[in-house]
Amino acid sequence: KGYTVTYKPGTQGTFEDQVTEDVLFGANVPAFEGKPTGKAGYTFAEWDEEVPATMPAEDVELIATWTANEDIKYVVETYVMNTDGTYSNEATSSEERTGTTDTEVSVTEADKAAEEGFEYDVKAENVESGKVAGDGSLVLKVYYTRNSYTLTYEVDDEFYSSGDYKFEENVTAIDEPTKAGYTFAGWANVPETMPAEDVVASGEFIANTDTAYT
Numbered sequence: 246k247g248y249t250v251t252y253k254p255g256t257q258g259t260f261e262d263q264v265t266e267d268v269l270f271g272a273n274v275p276a277f278e279g280k281p282t283g284k285a286g287y288t289f290a291e292w293d294e295e296v297p298a299t300m301p302a303e304d305v306e307l308i309a310t311w312t313a314n315e316d317i318k319y320v321v322e323t324y325v326m327n328t329d330g331t332y333s334n335e336a337t338s339s340e341e342r343t344g345t346t347d348t349e350v351s352v353t354e355a356d357k358a359a360e361e362g363f364e365y366d367v368k369a370e371n372v373e374s375g376k377v378a379g380d381g382s383l384v385l386k387v388y389y390t391r392n393s394y395t396l397t398y399e400v401d402d403e404f405y406s407s408g409d410y411k412f413e414e415n416v417t418a419i420d421e422p423t424k425a426g427y428t429f430a431g432w433a434n435v436p437e438t439m440p441a442e443d444v445v446a447s448g449e450f451i452a453n454t455d456t457a458y459t
Contacts, residue, residue: 246270249304252277257287257311268300277307286346286379287311313346319375319383321352325363326391328414332369336386344377352385359389362412362441366390395443398432401450410439424450 247267254260259282265275274297281289292307322336344350351374357365365371369388377383391411398405398419406419418435427450435446 248300248302250275250300251304251306252281252292253306253308254281254283255293255309255311257283258289258309259283270300270302272300274298274300274305281309283309283311284379286314286317286377288314313348314379315345316343317346317377317379318343318381319350319377319385321356321385321387323356324369324386324388326366326389326411328391328411330391330411332388346379347376349374349376350383350385352387356387362392363389364392392441394439394441396435396439397443397445399445399447400429402447405448412439412441414439418446421448422450426453427451428453 247269250265250268252263254262260279263277268275276296283289288311290310290312293310294307296307297305318341320339320341322339324332325337326332342350352371359365366388369390370386371388372384372386375383375385391413393409393411395407395409396416397407400422405422408419410416415438416436418432421429421431423429430449430451432446432448434444436444
């Protein structure tokens with residue numbers, strides 16, 4: 246009577262069952278033909294049981310076991326809000342990291358720590374965690390919003406107007422006020438781009454010395 250030898254792929258293998266039938270008792274056990282192939286991110290480790298040299302008086306089933314690779318790439322992308330309040334489709338920057346296939350990874354608190362003028366945008370489409378894909382396709386995403394700051398205009402030490410600007414947004418001074426019999430001396434302390442703080446711009450009226458009277 247012959248017996249059957251079956252090599253099975255196990256949980257991560259991609260090869261078809263290799264079956265050899267009618268192997269006689271005491272005959273050499275046929276070896277697996279070729280190389281065991283598995284899913285991306287896994288390496289063949291061994292068969293779950295030692296392959297016998299000669300055929301026992303029973304069927305033999307050998308199941309492949311696999312080791313998850315520990316050096317699989319994944320990417321953390323950073324998106325920084327534009328000064329118009331939108332995000333670009335392309336990442337501002339990206340960093341490659343490595344992890345073990347099918348293990349959970351997350352962005353770090355350091356990833357969420359924004360530089361001056363920015364904050365981690367909790368309302369954006371952040372991807373904070375995920376399983377490391379064996380093909381290296383996992384992408385985590387971190388979004389930073391720009392903070393807004395107030396530019397206040399004062400005339401003769403009194404409030405005149407104000408407006409909010411995002412950090413690093415270009416600033417154009419408002420129109421100068423007018424007043425009969427006076428000349429406005431111009432705005433002082435208007436930044437070219439908005440810094441990471443509130444700003445007060447000031448101006449004053451200077452009395453004209455050539456005002457006609459009757």
